[in-house]
Amino acid sequence: MPYLPPKKAREQKQRQVNASTTALAPEVLAKRTRRHLDELEQSNYAEAIGEDAGETSSKSRHAKGKARTPITDQRKVNLLGSSPATKRKKSTMAVRTALLYPTNFNALLEKSKIEAMPGPTYLTATAPPSPYPPRLICSICSYWGRYKCMKCAMPYCDRNCAGVHDETRCEKRVL
Template identity: 30%
Template sequence: MTGRESNRIKDADKKRVLDEAARERRARKALEALEQDNFHEDPHADLVMSKKLPKFQDSLKSTKEKKPKRKTLESKAKYKKSLQQLLEEEKQLRPEGPNWFTAQAKPSKYPPRHFCAVCGVFSKYSCTACGTRYCSIRCLHTHQETRCLKWTA
């Protein structure tokens, strides 16, 4: 007569478990991919709004009731700069003084906090296969279905 076995123990042999170096490589590649996705110029920065187009928010107001004009989002968008542009300006303005590049802080005396990779809440647990943090069974299932070892390291 055979004993009952746990499905978790049966499935553990089938799972691929990464060592610490592979986990670090995988995390670094994921961060590099995110950096490449996030940095880009605003595709709408050079758009010019035509004054002939109707303004739908003003359609019911009478023409006699005009209020002083405020700066619109279009005029503010012209002056938006990317982080890279702001850093270059700061480097030129203050090459020696305290700036983004010379800022330092001593190491924290507290241990690092870990957050759930699925929902962002504090996490206590980590995936046995890839080491990603999760906070609950629900987030573990989401991680296993959609994220765990889906990208090659």
């Protein structure tokens, strides 16, 4: 058996830990969240399905709107007779307007001027406080939390969730 040199151990480079782990100001976080929500509102646009979106031409390789049309619109079924099933339904102007110019919920609330209406409205209606104590929900698995942590008073449901809570989520608040 020939002599083999000993194998070298692989050198593991240690990861550099970022020394600057400062928390951001709440104003900066609120501004980022607001900007992100505004971007989501602007990107919430649904393409209108045209009458010939499902039809493909012989020149085009892929039908752009074909995946968005319902299966019933993609099929061309020729029925005989003059029953209502043989006539193709035309979309009304209201449907076209709703598809082409979508409005979000906040815009609809502003347009309705619900703030000026008397009485309880969507914005002002409130329920009375419950006569029962709040239900405890497990902070780990969202089941009924029957027990509370002695250190931070967060609810948990069983020993498994208590172990996870103690290892990762216990904030050690003083009651």
